[in-house]
Amino acid sequence: MTNDFVPTARSKLKRLPKRGHYDRATVYAVLDAGFICHVGYVIDGQPYVTPTAYWREGDAVYWHGSSASRMLRALETGADCCLTVTHLDGLVLARSAFHHSLNFRSAMLFGRARKIEDPAEKLAKLETFVERLYPGRWQDLRPANAKEIKATTVLGMHIDEASAKIRTGPPVDDEADYALPIWAGVIPVHGATGAAEHDGRLLKGAKLQPSLADLSHLGYQKR
Amino acid sequence: MTNDFVPTARSKLKRLPKRGHYDRATVYAVLDAGFICHVGYVIDGQPYVTPTAYWREGDAVYWHGSSASRMLRALETGADCCLTVTHLDGLVLARSAFHHSLNFRSAMLFGRARKIEDPAEKLAKLETFVERLYPGRWQDLRPANAKEIKATTVLGMHIDEASAKIRTGPPVDDEADYALPIWAGVIPVHGATGAAEHDGRLLKGAKLQPSLADLSHLGYQKR
Numbered sequence: 001m002t003n004d005f006v007p008t009a010r011s012k013l014k015r016l017p018k019r020g021h022y023d024r025a026t027v028y029a030v031l032d033a034g035f036i037c038h039v040g041y042v043i044d045g046q047p048y049v050t051p052t053a054y055w056r057e058g059d060a061v062y063w064h065g066s067s068a069s070r071m072l073r074a075l076e077t078g079a080d081c082c083l084t085v086t087h088l089d090g091l092v093l094a095r096s097a098f099h100h101s102l103n104f105r106s107a108m109l110f111g112r113a114r115k116i117e118d119p120a121e122k123l124a125k126l127e128t129f130v131e132r133l134y135p136g137r138w139q140d141l142r143p144a145n146a147k148e149i150k151a152t153t154v155l156g157m158h159i160d161e162a163s164a165k166i167r168t169g170p171p172v173d174d175e176a177d178y179a180l181p182i183w184a185g186v187i188p189v190h191g192a193t194g195a196a197e198h199d200g201r202l203l204k205g206a207k208l209q210p211s212l213a214d215l216s217h218l219g220y221q222k223r
Numbered sequence: 224m225t226n227d228f229v230p231t232a233r234s235k236l237k238r239l240p241k242r243g244h245y246d247r248a249t250v251y252a253v254l255d256a257g258f259i260c261h262v263g264y265v266i267d268g269q270p271y272v273t274p275t276a277y278w279r280e281g282d283a284v285y286w287h288g289s290s291a292s293r294m295l296r297a298l299e300t301g302a303d304c305c306l307t308v309t310h311l312d313g314l315v316l317a318r319s320a321f322h323h324s325l326n327f328r329s330a331m332l333f334g335r336a337r338k339i340e341d342p343a344e345k346l347a348k349l350e351t352f353v354e355r356l357y358p359g360r361w362q363d364l365r366p367a368n369a370k371e372i373k374a375t376t377v378l379g380m381h382i383d384e385a386s387a388k389i390r391t392g393p394p395v396d397d398e399a400d401y402a403l404p405i406w407a408g409v410i411p412v413h414g415a416t417g418a419a420e421h422d423g424r425l426l427k428g429a430k431l432q433p434s435l436a437d438l439s440h441l442g443y444q445k446r
Contacts (some may be wrong), residue, residue: 040270188417
């Protein structure tokens with residue numbers, strides 16, 4: 001298998017094709033830089049967009065939720081799905097309104113999800129999810145029980161069809177506009193974390209893993 | 224008109240109804256705390272989710288883009304649309320994997336968009352958009368020309384059907400699990416801005432509006 005996706009009618013960028021990327025490395029880098037996606041699905045012709053947490057394992061992406069979730073119930077039978085991940089990196093201020101823009105990295109995945117039915121496989125996926133978000137935490141938690149595993153739906157979608165779209169750098173103004181005394185450039189933006197707040201019911205010795213002081217693996221800069 | 228939305232089959236929360244809100248004040252507060260949404264639309268049965276910037280004016284929400292945009296072309300004829308805004312506020316760490324959660328504010332809007340056809344109305348909308356993001360900037364910019372206005376599509380959608388979903392506060396653990404020596408609480412997260420970077424082609428005297436040193440109106444905390 002090649003490391004590139006084949007652009008399709010769905011995944012090929014229509015506008016500004018120079019911002020499009022179809023190689024797995026670029027798409028996966030966008031996926032691995034965050035953990036919140038927006039999942040699109042259709043019920044009776046009506047589109048829905050639901051935010052949820054996701055994680056990638058190899059050439060598949062996973063997400064989870066309550067077995068009663070409308071989104072999961074709509075998708076678990078293999079309906080068409082679009083999963084989009086967006087990271088905003090900067091506000092791009094130009095000398096004309098028209099050339100204002102945003103610096104961002106986004107990925108759009110198309111496919112059909114499958115439901116993880118086997119409880120052991122489901123538990124293994126949930127462990128991967130917790131460890132992706134909070135490395136080292138799984139072993140310290142009260143173990144999941146059968147009722148919890150049953151109440152949780154995990155969906156997986158093989159990544160066959162995907163694109164990334166990326167804009168970086170300063171504004172690009174009309175050449176004549178550079179003669180105008182207008183400020184132009186980029187205001188960088190990023191996600192940041194604050195100080196952890198315990199819930200007031202900790203037992204003596206209950207400490208947050210030191211590894212979680214740094215959440216840069218989730219795309220955050222420490223405050 | 225009442226200030227509440229009527230929950231419909233589309234907008235009513237199926238899961239955890241206590242997190243649902245259907246009053247305009249709550250939904251609009253979520254909309255007004257940010258400027259990036261994810262727009263869902265359907266082409267030939269396939270859902271698409273596209274990130275874009277939006278702004279609210281009264282009881283309508285607007286977004287814009289290139290007249291060639293697939294998303295705008297799909298929606299400008301009045302197709303069903305779902306517009307979702309999500310703000311992540313915190314990572315919620317519990318004593319069991321099952322009770323881990325996220326603190327967030329989201330809004331989901333349903334409706335059909337209309338295209339702003341009149342160039343003067345379109346220009347006025349774009350001014351509102353620029354001023355929403357960058358208060359005081361419009362008057363300093365090189366004015367938009369007819370070609371740029373023509374190349375830009377602006378869509379508006381009246382907010383008739385919407386819900387907000389909000390989670391706040393610490394984890395809620397099973398009562399027995401509070402006897403376990405496991406750290407539990409919230410790691411707050413937020414958006415932040417870095418120092419503005421000019422594009423290297425500024426004329427003497429070109430200064431960034433001091434009002435833009437603070438982008439808290441866009442949901443950002445200054446670094």
